[in-house]
Amino acid sequence: MSKQLPLVETDTCCSPLAREPLTEPQSVELSKLFKAMADPVRLRLLSLIASHTGGEACVCDLTDAFDLTGPTISHHLKVLRESGLITGERRGTWVYYRVHPEVLARLSAVLVPGDAVVPA
Amino acid sequence: MSKQLPLVETDTCCSPLAREPLTEPQSVELSKLFKAMADPVRLRLLSLIASHTGGEACVCDLTDAFDLTGPTISHHLKVLRESGLITGERRGTWVYYRVHPEVLARLSAVLVPGDAVVPA
DNA sequence: TCTCTAGATAGACATATGTCAACATAGACG
DNA sequence: CGTCTATGTTGACATATGTCTATCTAGAGA
Numbered sequence: 001m002s003k004q005l006p007l008v009e010t011d012t013c014c015s016p017l018a019r020e021p022l023t024e025p026q027s028v029e030l031s032k033l034f035k036a037m038a039d040p041v042r043l044r045l046l047s048l049i050a051s052h053t054g055g056e057a058c059v060c061d062l063t064d065a066f067d068l069t070g071p072t073i074s075h076h077l078k079v080l081r082e083s084g085l086i087t088g089e090r091r092g093t094w095v096y097y098r099v100h101p102e103v104l105a106r107l108s109a110v111l112v113p114g115d116a117v118v119p120a
Numbered sequence: 121m122s123k124q125l126p127l128v129e130t131d132t133c134c135s136p137l138a139r140e141p142l143t144e145p146q147s148v149e150l151s152k153l154f155k156a157m158a159d160p161v162r163l164r165l166l167s168l169i170a171s172h173t174g175g176e177a178c179v180c181d182l183t184d185a186f187d188l189t190g191p192t193i194s195h196h197l198k199v200l201r202e203s204g205l206i207t208g209e210r211r212g213t214w215v216y217y218r219v220h221p222e223v224l225a226r227l228s229a230v231l232v233p234g235d236a237v238v239p240a
Numbered sequence: 241t242c243t244c245t246a247g248a249t250a251g252a253c254a255t256a257t258g259t260c261a262a263c264a265t266a267g268a269c270g
Numbered sequence: 271c272g273t274c275t276a277t278g279t280t281g282a283c284a285t286a287t288g289t290c291t292a293t294c295t296a297g298a299g300a
Contacts, residue, residue, distance in 0.1 A: 021171050043137075075278090111225075215248090
């Protein structure tokens with residue numbers, strides 16, 4: 001249940017895309033994160049959770065925001081969970097999800113172009 | 121040929137995921153960018169182009185880096201092109217691609233968690 | 241013009257993905 | 271225990287995606 005994936009390799013953390021070519025394994029790792037975010041529903045889920053009061057939201061809150069069935073929302077939450085972007089915790093009847101900001105931050109860091117992009 | 125997509129809506133530029141919930145149209149727009157990056161080959165292409173001397177690379181350079189056929193590389197470059205992440209320019213025999221750093225920067229900005237994520 | 245090469249396009253095909261209905265599980269509460 | 275409600279799981283199905291082969295187009299140069 002506390003399945004923590006490798007997210008992004010540690011040595012990928014500070015080497016933006018433009019600094020040097022990604023290795024094949026690095027690109028595979030990274031693409032898993034992007035795949036997890038490559039869906040409108042999952043992006044909104046992520047955003048709903050992250051922006052929710054207390055930094056967490058229960059599934060019931062999330063389901064109401066979409067014209068989708070419960071199983072579909074469950075499926076998307078699972079994808080986000082397995083990518084390491086969120087974690088869920090059951091408290092009583094409800095399950096609460098929260099975002100892992102470090103993972104978002106790391107992704108963001110990979111994207112930001114270094115000044116090596118256009119060396120004049 | 122100079123097909124410029126809307127990328128991300130202008131008013132999305134400074135509102136990270138965690139600040140407020142994405143609207144449905146915003147999430148659809150954003151997901152297109154993430155979809156474009158949600159493939160190991162495309163990530164490496166992007167990285168190869170961005171990190172290449174002069175900030176541009178011709179397709180011949182790129183094709184050699186993979187165990188894939190030319191058409192497949194062409195396909196991935198097209199996806200990246202249509203997402204607005206890169207542009208290609210023919211000069212003589214070869215076609216040179218370069219990255220749009222603004223788009224990467226904008227994506228990065230959306231991801232970076234505001235301090236509203238965990239309001240303590 | 242003919243031909244060679246770089247790159248793109250078209251179409252086929254296998255696999256991956258998003259969605260749902262049906263069923264299963266986990267607590268809460270009689 | 272029995273039942274109600276919140277989530278999750280399974281399996282089916284349609285659509286999307288990645289890859290290939292075959293074919294096409296654009297310039298270069300003889």
